[in-house]
Amino acid sequence: MIEASRVEAVAPAHADSPQTPAATRAAGLARLDAFAPRAGRIYAADRNTDYGPDADDSVSHLSPYLRHRLVLEPEAIAAALSRHSVNAAEKFVQEVVWRGYFKGWLEQRPSVWSDYRRRVRADLARLDADSALDARYRAAVEGRTGIACFDAWATELAATGYLHNHARMWTASIWLFTLGLPWSLGADWFYRHLLDGDPASNTLSWRWVAGLHTRGKTYLARADNIARFTNGRFQPTPDSLASDAPALDEPAPPPAAMPAAPAPLPSDGAPVGLLLTEEDGHAESLGLDGATVAGVATLSAAEHRSPLAVSAAVVGFTGDAVADAAARAAAHWNVTAETLPAGVQWGDALAAWAQRLGVTRIVTAELPQGPAREALDTAQPTLDTAGLALYRIRRPYDAAIWPHATAGFFKVKKRIPKLLSELSLA
Numbered sequence: 483m484i485e486a487s488r489v490e491a492v493a494p495a496h497a498d499s500p501q502t503p504a505a506t507r508a509a510g511l512a513r514l515d516a517f518a519p520r521a522g523r524i525y526a527a528d529r530n531t532d533y534g535p536d537a538d539d540s541v542s543h544l545s546p547y548l549r550h551r552l553v554l555e556p557e558a559i560a561a562a563l564s565r566h567s568v569n570a571a572e573k574f575v576q577e578v579v580w581r582g583y584f585k586g587w588l589e590q591r592p593s594v595w596s597d598y599r600r601r602v603r604a605d606l607a608r609l610d611a612d613s614a615l616d617a618r619y620r621a622a623v624e625g626r627t628g629i630a631c632f633d634a635w636a637t638e639l640a641a642t643g644y645l646h647n648h649a650r651m652w653t654a655s656i657w658l659f660t661l662g663l664p665w666s667l668g669a670d671w672f673y674r675h676l677l678d679g680d681p682a683s684n685t686l687s688w689r690w691v692a693g694l695h696t697r698g699k700t701y702l703a704r705a706d707n708i709a710r711f712t713n714g715r716f717q718p719t720p721d722s723l724a725s726d727a728p729a730l731d732e733p734a735p736p737p738a739a740m741p742a743a744p745a746p747l748p749s750d751g752a753p754v755g756l757l758l759t760e761e762d763g764h765a766e767s768l769g770l771d772g773a774t775v776a777g778v779a780t781l782s783a784a785e786h787r788s789p790l791a792v793s794a795a796v797v798g799f800t801g802d803a804v805a806d807a808a809a810r811a812a813a814h815w816n817v818t819a820e821t822l823p824a825g826v827q828w829g830d831a832l833a834a835w836a837q838r839l840g841v842t843r844i845v846t847a848e849l850p851q852g853p854a855r856e857a858l859d860t861a862q863p864t865l866d867t868a869g870l871a872l873y874r875i876r877r878p879y880d881a882a883i884w885p886h887a888t889a890g891f892f893k894v895k896k897r898i899p900k901l902l903s904e905l906s907l908a
């Protein structure tokens with residue numbers, strides 16, 4: 483049994499903290515608008531420097547919005563390309579596409595996600611059995627390792643729900659190779675705190691640092707690199723950090739297999755219930771304008787990110803994001819929106835809601851691997867018994883990227899010009 487009280491004793495971010503951004507599409511679009519002028523050469527030149535939580539930097543901070551699809555990847559790419567040439571915006575576009583690449587990679591190998599979920603439980607149980615490992619783990623997540631940069635990033639993560647990409651790479655590397663902690667627990671720690679916490683980007687980035695994604699190739703945090711790219715804020719001594727990063731080893735994941743395209747929603751006009759989750763906050767662009775949407779419901783699985791307690795900021799941000807999505811969808815289709823109770827079986831909640839609405843069809847954006855997908859898969863037998871048909875909509879953006887996410891990012895990167903033209907973005 484996992485100890486529910488294993489929670490970090492560092493300043494937590496609260497959902498209403500002034501540092502927590504508003505979880506609305508309007509706030510995301512405002513952020514995109516403010517960032518777009520810097521999405522070209524400024525971003526490319528300066529994106530690797532982490533100036534600290536209270537300083538301006540050159541990255542977009544769009545990730546919580548993109549992760550919940552309050553802002554869509556094509557919108558972010560289009561905003562960058564409306565201000566900059568394809569060449570100047572190349573780096574930003576590539577970074578946005580990394581997100582879709584990781585999602586597609588995991589969709590094609592769902593067992594990597596289920597193995598991660600099992601591994602987190604097993605490694606948490608190891609902490610109970612190994613007091614030295616437990617002490618190292620607690621010192622790390624509470625920011626008490628004595629490694630100043632690591633401790634500052636641990637505190638920043640808990641206080642803001644965000645870390646700069648380079649800080650994520652250094653933190654993960656120090657966790658693995660200097661502190662000798664299990665990668666799965668590092669991924670779980672990030673996932674419990676990041677407002678942009680994403681099953682694919684987070685799990686696969688940790689695996690990448692550990693040498694499990696690009697097999698055998700690890701990421702080593704070096705003292706001089708940290709000093710340079712924190713603008714001198716941190717100056718670790720070289721001997722305070724591991725000097726090598728031996729790759730972890732694991733059996734290779736099964737071969738990639740692209741999930742079949744979901745069955746289309748029949749166009750016979752029968753009424754549908756529209757289910758919104760934290761995976762997609764912009765139902766208005768799902769292509770449902772020809773459908774008869776009879777009502778909207780929301781469900782969130784944010785609390786199931788981990789066997790441990792998920793930060794209040796994550797639960798708050800996710801709840802606000804689905805509420806914002808529901809309010810917009812309800813206004814768009816002129817129907818009412820219901821927040822279905824958290825903590826119940828999704829199958830029971832959905833069947834009761836569909837009955838209230840008088841529909842036998844539920845439609846939702848396709849849920850990628852993650853806790854919401856697990857909850858919906860578990861609900862499927864109950865939906866079947868209730869005679870409810872579930873339709874999932876795959877966005878053209880995902881359909882364009884996922885099939886190419888079979889190996890490393892390079893294969894997808896090479897296709898970016900084609901992708902931009904297929905999606906009418908350039």
Ligand SMILES: Cc1cc2nc3c(=O)[nH]c(=O)nc-3n(C[C@H](O)[C@H](O)[C@H](O)COP(=O)(O)OP(=O)(O)OC[C@H]3O[C@@H](n4cnc5c(N)ncnc54)[C@H](O)[C@@H]3O)c2cc1C
Pocket residue numbers: 529541542543544545546548549577578579580581584645646647648650651654672673676678679680681683684685687688691
């Ligand atoms: C160990 C580790 C864990 C991570 N966990 C997550 C996570 O849970 N969720 C998440 O969204 N990203 C994760 N990332 C990727 C990346 O760090 C963040 O997306 C990025 O820092 C978000 O800040 P930004 O929006 O200012 O990024 P920008 O630099 O402005 O990039 C624009 C957008 O591109 C995407 N992006 C940028 N870099 C990456 C990347 N390396 N991989 C995937 N997408 C990227 C994001 O959607 C981001 O919002 C992780 C990286 C590492 C090394």
